[in-house]
Amino acid sequence: MSDLQKLLGYREPIFNASMAGAAGGAMAAAVSAAGGVGMIGVSPAPTAEWIKAQASHVSEIDTPWGVGFMGWALEADLSPLESFLEYGPSLVSISFGDVTRAAALAHEAGVLTAMQVGNAADLERALQDDIDIVIARGGEGGGHGRNESGTLPLLQLACAQTQKPVIAAGGIGTAAGIAAVLAAGAEAAWIGTRFLSTKEASGHENLKAAVRASGLDDTVYTRAFDIAQQLPWAPEFGGRALANDFSNRYADDLVSLEATEELRERMVRARAEADVALAPVYAGQAVEFVQREETCAEVLAELGGFRRILSDAAQRFA
Amino acid sequence: MSDLQKLLGYREPIFNASMAGAAGGAMAAAVSAAGGVGMIGVSPAPTAEWIKAQASHVSEIDTPWGVGFMGWALEADLSPLESFLEYGPSLVSISFGDVTRAAALAHEAGVLTAMQVGNAADLERALQDDIDIVIARGGEGGGHGRNESGTLPLLQLACAQTQKPVIAAGGIGTAAGIAAVLAAGAEAAWIGTRFLSTKEASGHENLKAAVRASGLDDTVYTRAFDIAQQLPWAPEFGGRALANDFSNRYADDLVSLEATEELRERMVRARAEADVALAPVYAGQAVEFVQREETCAEVLAELGGFRRILSDAAQRFA
Structure with missing residues (x-):
């Protein structure tokens, strides 16, 4: 069990990416119920109704869940974060912008903070900022971010440079991919695309x-x-x-x-x-690895195969 | 021990990339002597003198070594391959071009063939071609190749689609990086940049x-x-x-x-x-992970730490 796992109390070292437009409360609740950490992705300027509707899925569950924001949107208006904090998330992810005020607010509420980094300069900033968890996201990933570093070199650097927990993101779509990033030193995998065609994903x-x-x-x-x-x-x-x-x-x-x-x-x-x-x-x-509609629980069950893969690899190369 | 390891008979699942201009006979001999698989990188139209000089480093060693060619150069002239085959390599890597005639020639000489693939279409072709070993190379890698897929997603796909041995390349510069690609199913790591500043590397x-x-x-x-x-x-x-x-x-x-x-x-x-x-x-x-001049043996010794890293990860997430 990793330190982050002990701290947050999840069973599977798998977070769904906080994909605005696709990862709402339904996905977050399903991922958390299946043992991972469910994340809600927040678009800029969400309505109060939307926030209430998403939070209704997760506010009563007793496993960890979180919310992800665009930093530049919170710079303009902190109120969506304030609203979500009332529902008791375990984790707030804030990326792409100045995180100072938002991270302070999350910490006042006793909530952990995470941030995506996409190159060495981002990583250096994240290690100085008031950020608890570093999400090393390579250019393979979907949605917004940098297209500069691959997941693998960025992850090797992040794990070498910090004692903060590192979560790996970008291009991870299979149990073998999870085994890879955990072997490199990540404490968990942050997976977006693989959840896009789940029953619980928002989107047409x-x-x-x-x-x-x-x-x-x-x-x-x-x-x-x-x-x-x-x-x-x-x-x-x-x-x-x-x-x-x-x-x-x-x-x-x-x-x-x-x-x-x-x-x-x-x-x-x-x-x-x-x-x-x-x-x-x-x-x-990782869109390569999405072939049918599944439930989040089915995805988690398959991805949980990383344990066997890791242990086989360790034996094979012992 | 992996199947490829048994087949070729090396100790460390580490190949130096066949970098034309940097990986000559001196590097190949040093990497092979340290337990890996040393590769010589051949520029287009090498002179007979150059071939002889490089081969002199490896022709007498009793551990596996190989030579890497640009496919388009061999399409125009097969003679550099013919010359090298006389020195008894274990492996010939041919990438970027039509490999048909070159692969047939290598096989006639009883030598294994490998090929770099950079996207799903390349991979499909390599599985149809007369290629024994697939090198899944992500855009993180140095030198020539595609910049389309990251190493991690390409590797997951390659390992899922074929029973042929897969070697991972691109962005691997540390023992943790090697642990990652082996965990994902690669049989070995193909490492270029990390060897660029070795004592045995050619180049100013x-x-x-x-x-x-x-x-x-x-x-x-x-x-x-x-x-x-x-x-x-x-x-x-x-x-x-x-x-x-x-x-x-x-x-x-x-x-x-x-x-x-x-x-x-x-x-x-x-x-x-x-x-x-x-x-x-x-x-x-992976240039990030090159910080000083080293010998190839020192690099191999450090990278060999992947075993401990793999086994720790397997235990941690058991």
Whole structure:
């Protein structure tokens, strides 16, 4: 059992990534009930109703759960964090922005803080910031983040540089992948894409079907979707999504992409209608390992196979 | 002990990458003598003298060693492979190009073949080709290759899809990194960058010093160096090198890069003079883990710590 496991009290060293739009209270509750740590992903400026609805899934459970925020959204408005803290999470993840005030607030409430890092400079900052847990996330991962370092080298560096618990993220989709990151020194795996097609994932069936139909070679890292939607993401945080008609046209040709109001509206419509040829379907390279609709409990049960894999490898190379 | 280990008869599941320009006979002999599998990297159109000089280091040793070629160079001329086969390698690695004739020749000589794959399509081809060993190489790696998949997701896919032995490459620079890829199912690790500053590495001291001074955030993947040198690499195989003045100017602005004869000559000169501000210094993200000059034996001794790390992880998560 790892130190983080003792501290938080979970059974499986598996966190679902706090994917805004896909990881709501239903996923978090299901992952926590299955022994992992369920995370709720919060979009910028969530409504009070949405917060209440998500929290209703987890507020009564007696296993650990958490909430993930975009740092730049909390910089503008701390109230979504304040609201969630009232429901008693074990963990708050804050990435992509200045975490100072948000981390202080979480700590006042006795809640642990985590932060994603995507390169060596991020890691150095996280080790200085008031952050309890480092999430080392390689560019293989889906959704927003850096595309600079692979999970493996970043993880080796993070584990060598800190005594803080390190969670590995990016490209982990199988029990073998979990065995790998735990062997490298991670205390747990942070898994997004593998949960995208679960029964408990939020999101239109079109998106889930696109995820199931895609493989390792089918994702693209680009800022094109953010530019088109005029979203205030900092330029160093592009996103990995399924390649589609829109990204095929613009991912390598951002200079031709005009951020018009008309395009923004088309993109809003495409997202509402789950038109996967235009709207982004955020997913990482582990999309290869998503082949059917499953429950979160089924995913956890399969991923739990990492124990046997680790022990076999240790014996084989003893 | 893994199947590949039994087949080839090495002690440490560690191959040095066949880095043309850095991994000559001296490195291969040192790595093999230390229990790993030493590989010689062959540039396009090597001279007969160079081949003879490199082979002299390994032809008499009784541990396994191998040679790595660029497939596109062998397509044009098989004779460097024919020459090396006379010295009795255990393994020939052929990547980036059509391997049909070269693999047949190696097999006629009773020598195993290996091939680097960088995405799912490459992997599928390698499984159909006459290739005995798959090298799953993520974009974290140094030198030429694809920058599409991270080592971790590619490795999970390769190990799931084939019974052929899989060797992992890209971003592995520590004993913990080796533990990770073995846990994920690799039979061995293919390590380049970590050997770049060894005493036995070929290459000017300027290059070795630049490698030692660089970290995780200091590499760049680009075709700019190949365009400037007018090298016949296929466009899908760019290279990861240390960022320098030249790549800072052109890596993201290939359209401004004019492949003039004058530039080609400047680049040839820069390589000859080891002017690291202009010439490419190929290195992967594991450059983070190169901090001093070492012998290959010292590197192998440290990396051999993977056994303890694997066994600790298996116990910790039992």
